[in-house]
Amino acid sequence: MTVLDLLGDAPPESPSEVPPVVELRGVTRQFPGDPPVHALHPADLRVGAGEYLSVVGPSGSGKSTLLNLLGLLDRPSDGEYLLDGIPTAHAGERERAALRAGHIGFVFQAFHLLPHRSVLENVLLATIYSGVPRAERRDRAVAALERVGLSHRLDFPPTVLSGGERQRTAVARAVVSQPRVLLADEPTGNLDSESSEAVLELFDELHAGGLTLLVITHEDDVSARAQRRVRIADGHLREIA
Ligand SMILES: Nc1ncnc2c1ncn2[C@@H]1O[C@H](COP(=O)(O)OP(=O)(O)OP(=O)(O)O)[C@@H](O)[C@H]1O
Ligand SMILES: [Mg+2]
Secondary structure, three states: OOHHHHHOOOOOOOHHHOOOOEEEEEEEEEEOOOOOEEEEEEEEEEEOOOOEEEEEOOOOOOHHHHHHHHOOOOOOOEEEEEEOOEEOOOOOHHHHHHHHHHHEEEEEOOOOOOOOOOHHHHHHHHHHOOOOOHHHHHHHHHHHHHHOOOHHHOOOOHHHOOHHHHHHHHHHHHHOOOOOEEEEEOOOOOOOHHHHHHHHHHHHHHHHOOOEEEEEEOOHHHHOOOOEEEEEEOOEEEEEO
């Protein structure tokens, strides 16, 4: 059975069979060099459905390295990463792309919106690759933008929006396909305190709605919003009690 077969499957019947959404087993990442950089030392992590987890650590500690692995944008040097119980480390690029599109929503510090598309188009485009039926795409995109308070900005280009509005557009894009997990890398890094608060309130609401969230940050007050916290220092992951 391939990853593509598994994507459409119904969830297992017994709750005890439900695997974590995210599971790292001894995952490492080294970058070649002289000497090589050990950006992630063997990491074990299990994140269950509906958890809101933050990973906090200083610059250069390995946060983006970890997020790139979790987002299937990079491969571990060693170890296994299971997403919804599906092994990914040795999956082919096509399978990994399908998993990424169907299972993961991304929010980045720098928004990464398409400047020449409208707010609505930016969100609509995300539905195309993730299996949302064509007839539902527009309604879903409009609903996602309503949810983040941007119904009045559907036809605007992202370039005229405030930073907070851009990040809320990015959150709508990340959740429109109903991913299994939302991965955010410094989501408030480019925002003033008021816009940061609006994005964090949105995360609280998404968590309350049952979404699994993993937020990477170097800010303690952002990290404190999560229900569970992990610290990363020099590539070592450690749970915060
Ligand atoms: N492609 C690469 N090649 C070599 N070294 C790398 C590469 N990517 C990251 N590193 C190194 O790995 C370590 C972790 O980098 P990473 O980008 O994960 O840090 P970070 O915690 O996200 O930092 P920041 O808060 O500044 O974004 C750093 O020492 C970095 O220099
Ligand atoms: Mg980083």
